[in-house]
Amino acid sequence: MSPQPTTPHQIRRRMAATTPVLLALLLLAFVLAATLLGDRATARMAAETLIRVTLVVGFWIFAGNSGVISFGHAAFACLGAYTSAWLTLQPAMKTLLLPGLPGFLAQAHWPVLPAALAAGLLAAALALISGAAILRLSGIAASIATFAFLAMVNTIWANWTPVTGGTSSVVGLARYVSPWVALGWAVAAILAAALHAASASGLALRASREDEVAAAASGIDRYRHRLLAYTVSAFFCGVGGALMGHFIGVINPDSFYLSLTFLMLAMLVMGGIGSLSGAVVGVLAVSLAVEALVRLEKGVTLGTTTFALPPGSQEILIALAMILVLVFRPAGLLAGREIMLPARWVTGRGTSNQ
Amino acid sequence: MKYTTSLLALLALAAPVQAEDITIGFAIAKSGWMEAYDTPAATAAKIRIDEINAAGGLLGQQIKVVEADTRTDRAESAKAGLDVLDQGAQMMVVSCDYDFGAPAALVAEGEGMNSFFLCAEDVKAGIQGVGPNSFSSSVLAPVQGATMAEWAHAKRNARTAYVLEDTFIEYNKGICTGFDWMFPTLEGASIVGSDTFKNDDASIASQITRIKALGAEPDVIMLCSVMPGAAAAVRQIRAAGINSLILNGSAVDGSYWLDATPGLSGFVLPVQGSIHGDDPRPEVETFNAAYEAKTGARPASQYAYPGYVLIDLWAKAVERAGSVDGAAVTAELEKMQDEPTAFGPRSFSAELHHQNTALMQIVEITDGKPARVDEWRISQPVPMDVLLGK
């Protein structure tokens, strides 16, 4: 047993430690509800949502802590998905579809877990290299540079046919991503994000987000901390991309371009970019709202009448809802707060001493 | 009419067990941009289903249709596949495009069930990209490119060709692959240059400047592109005063885009059947009339036809196999060699669930009016290693 926390700071730290646990439990409850109560399509929706949690939490590690909006994270998901495909596909299939792969990759036939780790690591390596240049820029210039980076990666992927298959989809990925696999990675991403946020580097980064000049005056090397967050963040986006590939079974550069970028960004901002809980809640809220509207479009029977939205109205309504949320809660649903246990629970005394 | 349907529906409800029906699941786009391509082909498929039902059904049972919307989204496509499965589908019809159809087709494949792409023309929409029970009844993109090469050489004396490829989607690359394979093998023919552009380029002036820099205007320009980029490219090519014969694939069939270049002449494309009322085969016009009766308008492009053909072929195979079991029907489909259909003979084999050669109608646009001018079947099927891009 650790000693009773006494100072407000200790209590606060302990409360913060409950955040990842609560978020993990929330996701667990979500998966249980979806798999026990719903049909197969609901289970797939749950898996898809948790893959998005992995991606968006990964994205948050950089964007949330640094305050810099990156448009480049879909590129890391793209690299991750293709890395996993290169490593796990049948070698015979690769000589057929991807004749330009180097010998080692062409022969590789890895199990899925090491391949997912490799996907994350390679994405992190790309982030380290590209970030070393891009993150020297500040604010909007850095954002646009990541945009240019995404467009570059997409152009290369769509045309480097011998290695990526070009615009032709890569097929035959083992579809192993169940809601439970996705839950595992989503929880891993949440834990990593919480650890990073509580680390000295994460704190320093947030300090520089709040006040660049003051942080620099206190000796914080913003560039180094940003680069670290960018790299860790890319790892989970890479893994998320690999999961997406193994969830659908077919990958194409087009699925890792603007629509994914904006989906990730929209979920993050809807939940609130200021907190980890915001990232998770944003994904859940948007995914559930989309699912509900999709079901309404299919038609819901109330008594004797069937009520159905016209086709295509889901996208319109979700966009309207996003605008309304932003108008009424510009800082997102959670507005920068974390989900955590109240102080009196973590002090273990039944009452708060503050 | 409305009374009869509701009466029929009542009867259907009243009938003791309707598990006797054969159920076909359509996991297709009913919203999003793919909808414009999926709906005509799905309508054509339903026309064939109605015909079969009216003639006594399949294996003595009526065919029932269930549907789910893929929303033009890859992940939703897989969910739509599961959805029609849960509604009792025994065969699955999936979206026109490989990328948007494959996730649903993979679901069908996982159940050992047959799946048919509505009109995919990528070799992967079949054994190579889904599995042994997946088919497409359309004609592969490289066949379209090769048909253009051989026909233009034989009938329009084309000796020099310029290839302009739009890198937007795989279909475009397939057209160019077929053309690049066929054209240089022909007597005295050579490709004098090639270039690429992107479908959404605001201007292709630089590409046109390169064509104009050639010593002589090429006999033909093989334009491997789809709408809207194809119409934009044609307008800009003609505006620059280049009058070469322009060739394209089936994807630009239809007259809806011709306003982009008023008075266009010298534009040729291959199709599976003519929508313009001048197809020499009476069955094609019969279908066009049936389509008009059902929807109120004639087909806007040839992409309705593969939907009709796929149900036709599958139903024949089911009759021969005596069941809807995926493997048994696949075996019967693979025995089909030049199986006659309203839109020309179709073949499948254990290696390829696609058409690597086909009798195509040649449509030429003159003074802004499209008309069928000829028909052509390539002298040899496109070989497997060309299809796979090796």
Added chain:
Amino acid sequence: MSLQILFDALSLGGIYAIAALGIALIFGVMKLVNFAHGQFIACSVFALILPSADAVAVLGLGALPAGLLIPAILLFGAGLAVLAEAFVFRPLRNASPVALMVASFALGILLQNLLLVTYGGRPKAISLWPELGQPVRLLSAEIPLLQLFVIGAVGVILAGLALMLKRTRIGLEMRAAAEDFGMARLLGVRANRVISGAFALSGALAAVVALVLVAQTGVADVRMGGQIMLVAFIATVMGGMGSLPGAVAAGLALGAVSALLQAFLPPEARPFRDAFLYGLVILVLLFRPQGLFASASAKPRV
């Protein structure tokens, strides 16, 4: 040949410059990176035809004679942008730039799906001013009349806009706001008037891009405008966010570089044209992080 390339570069660069100007105007007055600009362009294109999901498009506004059509479409674009400002961006005026950007993105999705529902997913053909579709000889080059028209239109618009910004009161206020909005307000510039004015102008510029695009390509597609918008953003940043001449210069430069890359890259490398273009953008940003023409508001203040 070389003269021809110059015209190619100018006509592409001109389109980018006008689009970049539309984005820079709004960024200047409210720090909004407007992701709906591409949809403003697409909506202006579709305004030319009657709403219908049929394959064949029937001209609506587009059937008017040019003298009426051009002002009508410019008004449409301006009206759309002003409405967007009033209903979406005004309530968000004090939100963070990120929230603003996401809101504009949501608005873009909204508009795109409205177009999709109203007009269907199939691209449509629009025959606008077919008389422009013929080549003319100019010195050593044979130029499509269309290209001359595009270059001419861009020139006229830029000159007109420059005059307006320099000579009129609203123009002066906009330039002041783009330099330093806070200071401008303190000096008596009315925020609502300037912001609405900037949106109207930006929407009209989107309509100009729409007209040029339609004249050039003859098609309408719900996804059109997106690619131009991306290039225009990059041009806006490279020009120095908020600097209007900078945006124009960078837009012209990007168009020119793109045309030159297409002309001089070896055939195997040509599909990778945009990768080279964006690589150059990153390099330029690394050497001039504040853009080529930094405005005062782009610099961090202590």
